[in-house]
Amino acid sequence: MAVITGGDIALIIVVIIILIIFLSGLHILKEWERGAVFTLGRFSMMKGPGIIYVWPIISKVSPILSTRVQVVSFKTESTFTKDNVPINVDAVMYFQIIDPQKAVLNVENFASATNYSAQTTLREVLGKSSFDEVLSEREKLGEEAREIIDEKTENWGIKVSAVEIRDVIVPQNLQEAMSRQASAERERRSRVTLALAEVEAAQKMVEAANQYKDDPTAFQLRWLNILYEIGLEGKGTLMMVPTFVPTAGIAGNPFTAMGMMDASGKNLVTPGKNSPDKK
Numbered sequence: 001m002a003v004i005t006g007g008d009i010a011l012i013i014v015v016i017i018i019l020i021i022f023l024s025g026l027h028i029l030k031e032w033e034r035g036a037v038f039t040l041g042r043f044s045m046m047k048g049p050g051i052i053y054v055w056p057i058i059s060k061v062s063p064i065l066s067t068r069v070q071v072v073s074f075k076t077e078s079t080f081t082k083d084n085v086p087i088n089v090d091a092v093m094y095f096q097i098i099d100p101q102k103a104v105l106n107v108e109n110f111a112s113a114t115n116y117s118a119q120t121t122l123r124e125v126l127g128k129s130s131f132d133e134v135l136s137e138r139e140k141l142g143e144e145a146r147e148i149i150d151e152k153t154e155n156w157g158i159k160v161s162a163v164e165i166r167d168v169i170v171p172q173n174l175q176e177a178m179s180r181q182a183s184a185e186r187e188r189r190s191r192v193t194l195a196l197a198e199v200e201a202a203q204k205m206v207e208a209a210n211q212y213k214d215d216p217t218a219f220q221l222r223w224l225n226i227l228y229e230i231g232l233e234g235k236g237t238l239m240m241v242p243t244f245v246p247t248a249g250i251a252g253n254p255f256t257a258m259g260m261m262d263a264s265g266k267n268l269v270t271p272g273k274n275s276p277d278k279k
Contacts, residue, residue: 025056032068034100035061046100065103069096069161072115076123085131088169091142093118093149099157107156114153118163121148138165 029035029048037044037052039059047054047061054061076089095114097103103110125145126134134141142163150160170178212219 021056025053025059027052027054027061029064032066033064034067034097035064036100036104037061043101043105046104063104065097065100067097067100069094070111072111072118073166074115074119074122076119076126079123079126081126081131081134082128083130085174086171087126087131087134089122089126089134089165090167090169091118091122091145092164092166093146093160094162095153095158095160097157098159102155102157110153110156110158113156114149114158114160117152118145118149118160121145121152122163124148134165134168138168141165 027035028051031049034046034048035052037047037054037059038061039055044059048064052061072093072095074091074093076091078086079089080086093114097110107113122145125141125148129137129141142165146160146163149163153160212222
């Protein structure tokens with residue numbers, strides 16, 4: 001039977017410690033992760049993804065970066081436009097690390113640096129634009145801001161893919177003024193539309209009058225048709241029609257063509273009985 005002495009126990013402990021230290025150099029990085037390896041404080045290389053190994057104690061992996069597209073939301077508060085309108089803008093920026101080595105060595109905190117750069121750049125873009133442009137051309141202003149931010153972050157290994165303006169908040173008193181302006185504009189358009197309709201209707205009436213002037217018979221037929229349409233609107237409607245009116249191509253006594261009629265078209269003045277011509 002073997003006897004385990006104190007020396008053997010110490011040796012086992014030393015082996016276990018060495019094995020733990022050796023295994024501490026193993027790292028597993030996901031597909032989108034990259035690790036910066038520093039040996040004795042100096043940058044060595046970027047490693048990943050998968051299983052990587054660095055020498056313990058003398059080397060370390062820090063930091064581990066994500067190469068996926070990242071989204072950051074930021075605001076520009078109390079920003080004045082070109083026409084001195086105070087606004088608060090809420091925006092979103094999409095960026096991605098395309099050069100992990102630059103993101104590690106050229107900037108201390110690439111996320112904060114990119115965020116602050118986006119805020120200041122968007123303020124500059126808004127300051128060069130009028131209030132109406134901010135409301136109607138958000139996509140254009142976002143693209144302009146993206147180009148400027150991307151130029152600034154290029155040296156950091158960051159690619160800015162998009163900047164989108166989500167919301168523009170204006171003071172309450174300015175919102176009320178805009179509402180009154182919009183209401184006045186709608187009223188102006190309605191009045192202009194009504195005036196144009198009156199002009200067009202007057203022109204058509206003049207054209208119709210000219211046609212009826214050259215053809216009295218057509219005018220009489222049109223008048224009779226109007227009387228007929230009025231009579232169809234309801235029962236019991238009385239229409240006073242002058243009796244001494246030339247007939248529309250109908251010879252004979254005018255009372256046979258026109259007279260006092262009710263809504264059904266029945267003559268209330270019967271020739272020969274209550275005609276004013278009868279003595």
